[in-house]
Amino acid sequence: MKLEHYKFPFHVILHPFDGFWDMKYEGKGKVGIAMIILSLLVLSVIVQRQFSGFLVNFNDPRYLNSLDDMQFTVLPFFLFCIANWSITTLMEGEGKFGEIIMATGYALLPIVIVNLPLTFVSRFMTMEETPFYYLINSFAAIWFCFLLFVGIMTVHQYTPARTLITLGLTVVAMGIVVFLASLAFSMTMQIYYFIANIYRELIFRM
């Protein structure tokens, strides 16, 4: 990957309409970059939960678990991408799966670049200044939502209203996926225990 590929996400978050267009039609985006942003997000979440200042860190240190943090960041990301892909395929979306991943991944960049420095700054805050911490955090979240909206809209060539509807349906689809996954998981476990029990019976009787 060339230097311009690394510079491109910063162009996207500042000029979303241009940027996502270029990403889709000029082939300037890279799935690898989206993955790098995702891993940076995981890192920023872990660092924030662990090292943000005492006044804004309400996490119980006994239950901090970096692996959990990773799971709860990476899994929802792919869950969203898969759910969005399944919905938009049915709703005449023009986006490919890779493009959805790129759009979502690039949209996450503001959270990464705001969170990491903010975590550092939060260690030097007094209680009167903590509202700024939350303000900037929500600013990053709103920025992310806006980018996600524009990204999905551009990638699928939707109207704004349609984008909102698909995003809503995506959330529903995410719920269905989770439900089916847990169902499949519990079924698999039952089958596993069934076979394991038969095996045990045989071992005891033979």
Place this chain on the structure above:
Amino acid sequence: MLLMLAGLSLAAATAVPAVFAAAPYEAYTYNYYRDAVPLPAPFLPERSVSGLDLGTGDFKSPNDMFVTEDGYVYVLDSGNKRIIVTDDEWNVIRVISAFDNAGREDTFNNPGGLFVTESKEIYVADTDNGRIVVLTNEGELIRIVSDPQSDILPSGFKFAPVKITVDRANRIFAVARGVFEGLMQFDDKGGFIGYVGTIHVTQSFADRLWLRLATDEQRKRMQLYIPTEFASVDIDHKGFVYATNIDVNSTATIKRLNPSGQDVIKRFGYYPNMGDIRFRSFGNNAGPSRLTDIKVIGGGMYTVLDSFRGRLFTYNDEGELLYAFGGKGTQLGLFNTPVAVERIGSKLAVLDRGKNNIIVFRPTLFGSAVHQATTLHYNGRDAEAVELWKEVLRLNSNYDIAYLGIGKSLLMEKKNKEAMEYFKLGMQRKYYSVAYKRYRREVMQEHFGTMMTLLTVLAVALFSFRFVKRWRMRRTVNREVGTL
């Protein structure tokens, strides 16, 4: 006892979980995360005192007890219609079972509470006789307060005082059965003044929704939204009345009423001062604590008695739980139906109606250190309290309040950095912020010169860098122009 204390400090020093064979209960307090954290027992049962021990015959469902500052114990032996007075060594001084009322011998009828003033006048809430009887210390009748008259009392009002307390001006505060307006207040002549400390009830959203949906017939059948009655009263030396009420839906079951009847108790802890904060909602032993008695034990502290699970909770003046201990059972130190808690010097005594005895608890090294440190802190002598807090931490390094105590003292001494550490250990963000703010300002002032120098150097460097760059570019451009 010395051996016990030595054993206690040894156990704590070697950081072995402090388990005491002598304590039949586990003491605990709640930490920042609302987990019950075990403590070394702050109090250990010393002895039980029954009517037989006193030589007066068994108690019969005693309802209340009072201990004066100089250690005289007054037990209201309700079933036997008598008051037993002993000195601090449990020697019976007198038994008051009847008094002379205008030439006629008069007795009590299921009295619910008693109070003894500093001048040793005995006030008895003679519940089923519907009166408050005031006696001298020798048992002579002074006056009777009964049948209160006022426009605000409904007609046919039956006065049934249950618990009473008396302030220095001999005003009586009475908890009366069936009175939901608050405590009944009487002047020194026995005239009814009015109510103080009305408990306000608010309907929840769900209640209001139900009320809207219900038909008129249903509404009539619904229970009225009336506050609960008070369960007990006590008074501190400043004249503030402490009271508890039993209300499963409220987290403000302990109140401290100022003279105009407003609740001014401090609730600055991380969770409400209501006894247990973690309990089951359904099933066995479910529901919040039922605080049936309260005792002001000095130094801003007060102890409440949970008759439901048989536990004692002591809070400091900020409303932070210092410790909880006790339980139900048959061993010495466990209760059946505890009804009253009193302080005898540094000891605590609990009257048990079910067991018909009094259980005396003596403070351990840990308990007395906590009490002394809290008292010193309450009196503003933080520096002296620090040594005791350190002692407390040596006995129990999980004690958040001790960290706060040391932190506050360090903050007073302007040792901001150390204070920050202690506030962090005590999970107190507000004070941490104060300490941090000061510390940050300190560092800024100290390094102001260095920082300004650094900034200036950086600015100059940046400026010259850009200047050089532009100058070079101009030269290149010139050269290029020249070549053309």
